[in-house]
Amino acid sequence: MTHPLLLIVLLPLAGFLVNGLVGGRAGPRFVSAVGCGLPIAAFAITVKCFLDLSASGAPIVDPVYTWAAFDGHSFEVAFVFDRLAAVMTLIVTGVGSLIHVYSIGYMKDDRGYARYFAYLNVFLFFMLMLVLGKSLLILFVGWEGVGLASYLLIGFWFEDAAKARAGKKAFITNRVGDAGFLLGMFVLYQAVGTLDMGTINAAFASATPPAVSATLVGILLFIGATGKSAQIPLHVWLPDAMAGPTPVSALIHAATMVTAGVYMTARMSAIYLAAPEASQVIAVVGVATAFFAATIAVVQTDIKKVLAYSTISQLGLMFVAIGVGAYGVAIFHLYTHAFFKACLFLGAGSVIHALGGEQDIRKMGGLARRIPITFVTFAVATAAIAGIPPLAGFFSKDEILWFALASDRGGSTALFAAASVTALLTAFYMFRLLWLTFFGASRMDAKTEHHVHESPPSMTGVLVVLAIGSAIGGFVAIPHYLEPLLPLPAVQSAMAHLEHPVVYMSVALGFIGLAAAAYFFGGAAKRAAGLRARFAGLHRVLSGKYFVDEAYDALLARPLTWISERVFLGLGDRMLLDGTLHGLTGFARRTAGVLARVQTGNLQFYLFLAVLGLVAALGWSWQHG
Amino acid sequence: MDKTQLLVGLGVMLFAAGLVGVMVRRNALVMLMCMELMLNGVNLTLVSFAQQTGATEGAVLVFLVFVVAAAEVAIAIPILLLLARARRTLDVEAYADLKG
Numbered sequence: 001m002t003h004p005l006l007l008i009v010l011l012p013l014a015g016f017l018v019n020g021l022v023g024g025r026a027g028p029r030f031v032s033a034v035g036c037g038l039p040i041a042a043f044a045i046t047v048k049c050f051l052d053l054s055a056s057g058a059p060i061v062d063p064v065y066t067w068a069a070f071d072g073h074s075f076e077v078a079f080v081f082d083r084l085a086a087v088m089t090l091i092v093t094g095v096g097s098l099i100h101v102y103s104i105g106y107m108k109d110d111r112g113y114a115r116y117f118a119y120l121n122v123f124l125f126f127m128l129m130l131v132l133g134k135s136l137l138i139l140f141v142g143w144e145g146v147g148l149a150s151y152l153l154i155g156f157w158f159e160d161a162a163k164a165r166a167g168k169k170a171f172i173t174n175r176v177g178d179a180g181f182l183l184g185m186f187v188l189y190q191a192v193g194t195l196d197m198g199t200i201n202a203a204f205a206s207a208t209p210p211a212v213s214a215t216l217v218g219i220l221l222f223i224g225a226t227g228k229s230a231q232i233p234l235h236v237w238l239p240d241a242m243a244g245p246t247p248v249s250a251l252i253h254a255a256t257m258v259t260a261g262v263y264m265t266a267r268m269s270a271i272y273l274a275a276p277e278a279s280q281v282i283a284v285v286g287v288a289t290a291f292f293a294a295t296i297a298v299v300q301t302d303i304k305k306v307l308a309y310s311t312i313s314q315l316g317l318m319f320v321a322i323g324v325g326a327y328g329v330a331i332f333h334l335y336t337h338a339f340f341k342a343c344l345f346l347g348a349g350s351v352i353h354a355l356g357g358e359q360d361i362r363k364m365g366g367l368a369r370r371i372p373i374t375f376v377t378f379a380v381a382t383a384a385i386a387g388i389p390p391l392a393g394f395f396s397k398d399e400i401l402w403f404a405l406a407s408d409r410g411g412s413t414a415l416f417a418a419a420s421v422t423a424l425l426t427a428f429y430m431f432r433l434l435w436l437t438f439f440g441a442s443r444m445d446a447k448t449e450h451h452v453h454e455s456p457p458s459m460t461g462v463l464v465v466l467a468i469g470s471a472i473g474g475f476v477a478i479p480h481y482l483e484p485l486l487p488l489p490a491v492q493s494a495m496a497h498l499e500h501p502v503v504y505m506s507v508a509l510g511f512i513g514l515a516a517a518a519y520f521f522g523g524a525a526k527r528a529a530g531l532r533a534r535f536a537g538l539h540r541v542l543s544g545k546y547f548v549d550e551a552y553d554a555l556l557a558r559p560l561t562w563i564s565e566r567v568f569l570g571l572g573d574r575m576l577l578d579g580t581l582h583g584l585t586g587f588a589r590r591t592a593g594v595l596a597r598v599q600t601g602n603l604q605f606y607l608f609l610a611v612l613g614l615v616a617a618l619g620w621s622w623q624h625g
Numbered sequence: 626m627d628k629t630q631l632l633v634g635l636g637v638m639l640f641a642a643g644l645v646g647v648m649v650r651r652n653a654l655v656m657l658m659c660m661e662l663m664l665n666g667v668n669l670t671l672v673s674f675a676q677q678t679g680a681t682e683g684a685v686l687v688f689l690v691f692v693v694a695a696a697e698v699a700i701a702i703p704i705l706l707l708l709a710r711a712r713r714t715l716d717v718e719a720y721a722d723l724k725g
Binding site: 599600601602603604607608611 | 651
């Protein structure tokens with residue numbers, strides 16, 4: 001294999017083409033075989049590349065071809081497989097393949113079965129391009145491509161106008177971020193003269209950094225990341241993105257695509273190391289997003305919305321790690337999050353599947369005995385995200401908390417406090433979800449109650465694999481593995497003695513959240529109701545998601561609509577353009593009306609005119625002859 | 626009165642009769658025939674002058690007119706046939722669809 005990396009990228013593309021072109025006619029067995037087989041093959045090649053990488057230690061570079069060359073500059077399509085790319089590619093192809101397999105059962109009866117797998121494969125193609133690309137340009141192609149795939153899959157059931165709107169919202173919100181990303185790329189290209197990420201990092205790390213403000217570049221690239229990774233202020237699209245099929249939410253809007261921003265900032269870490277101000281911005285935005293999203297998740301009643309806000313919150317925590325210079329830790333949390341959040345979403349999918357489409361947790365309850373495998377895996381993943389040791393989330397979250405406190409690159413008590421409260425809230429809302437869904441008395445109506453059934457093995461099997469990953473994934477020391485590439489920040493000496501207390505506190509937070517959720521939602525229903533009644537105002541604000549959508553609507557959407565309708569449509573289009581054209585046609589019409597009287601339809605009259613003309617012409621030539 | 630004058634006079638009369646016919650008659654077929662009459666009046670004039678001056682161009686031009694007249698009839702008759710079939714009449718008053 002001379003181009004192993006190219007092959008990894010192209011296999012899902014082949015799946016897209018085959019399923020997209022002939023899948024509709026070939027039948028579901030063929031579609032499943034192609035749609036799942038090729039990603040699994042890509043995963044196998046990734047594992048082989050990973051083993052090669054471990055054996056040789058040198059990154060695999062795969063130059064494919066020169067895209068464009070001029071004036072001594074060239075844009076190469078090239079892929080690189082170093083330790084960071086290895087972790088990301090393994091997550092993308094591994095978790096991606098699992099979710100493909102899960103989709104066989106989940107989407108079984110859907111009319112757009114082949115279309116679904118084609119979209120899922122094209123997503124994988126672009127995502128692999130994103131994580132394997134050697135230059136920012138290739139990364140950007142993948143970046144835009146996953147946005148497209150996300151749009152297509154959110155609006156997968158496009159007959160429903162609300163779902164199609166959610167897809168549009170995701171796409172347009174992402175464009176705002178992409179504008180920042182593009183500007184960042186332009187500035188970088190002008191300053192460094194290349195978009196190769198290795199060269200850019202080396203340039204910023206060298207003794208003579210390029211003549212450009214690293215803070216500016218860092219902030220611009222981070223704006224791109226806020227769009228893709230749903231950080232404040234561009235987080236509004238992700239909760240709406242839950243309109244797509246649940247496996248899509250698991251793959252794209254939890255495990256892989258939304259982490260692209262984290263990956264990109266970690267990949268460009270040399271810029272952020274040279275830009276403490278930009279890093280500070282990232283840390284603050286990250287912790288604010290983490291906290292606010294967690295508070296919203298506490299009151300959500302849609303099972304997928306809770307998980308969506310949880311995803312936003314966890315992404316915020318990853319950005320906290322990026323902001324304090326602990327890039328490896330951010331990737332570590334990305335990795336553990338991929339397992340437990342994929343498991344949670346797929347578990348939620350299994351619940352929704354069991355209840356025949358019901359998503360409201362107020363109408364669930366008592367499912368633990370009815371769908372035991374889903375329950376156990378969901379519980380494991382919940383404990384993992386809540387940070388209960390020794391599950392995966394505990395390790396990564398603990399490290400984020402530790403570096404938020406002690407990193408000498410911007411760690412502070414305030415950051416630590418906010419991140420800790422977020423961790424507490426995470427445990428609380430996740431166990432609330434677990435309790436309302438699986439414990440207590442059933443609140444389902446009789447018809448749904450009768451319909452409840454455990455999902456097929458192709459779905460539960462995937463849940464079990466992901467639950468095992470969520471349970472033991474934390475023992476893989478990703479930050480240590482990435483250290484040659486992304487060194488961890490030094491620890492402030494004043495804080496060094498606090499390492500163990502932070503661990504204890506982190507464990508305690510998980511259990512306090514568990515206990516609080518058990519108290520309020522495990523016992524009599526009036527406890528939760530009493531809490532809600534006492535903080536009615538707060539509850540309204542949280543249920544309204546801080547009214548960010550409404551604010552955007554009032555500040556951006558409505559003025560834009562007003563300008564479009566009044567100025568561009570009313571003045572420009574209707575009056576200026578249409579007015580001119582209507583004036584011209586009106587003139588032509590009136591003139592024609594006058595001239596048309598000559599056309600009597602009487603042949604003899606025409607002849608008479610012709611003869612008259614002839615005589616006149618003859619007479620004239622007689623006169624002037 | 627010399628022969629050429631007579632023949633030219635006859636040609637003019639033929640032409641005038643044709644012209645008047647085209648302008649006053651309503652029947653499309655008759656109008657077509659009147660047009661032929663006009664063409665023949667012109668032909669007669671051409672031949673007469675060709676005889677008188679001894680130039681051959683006039684005679685050649687007559688053949689040209691014949692060809693044009695034959696082609697015209699070959700196209701005009703089918704058109705008239707179709708019109709007559711569609712409208713069940715040959716009255717040109719009925720063909721006033723393009724009236725403004």
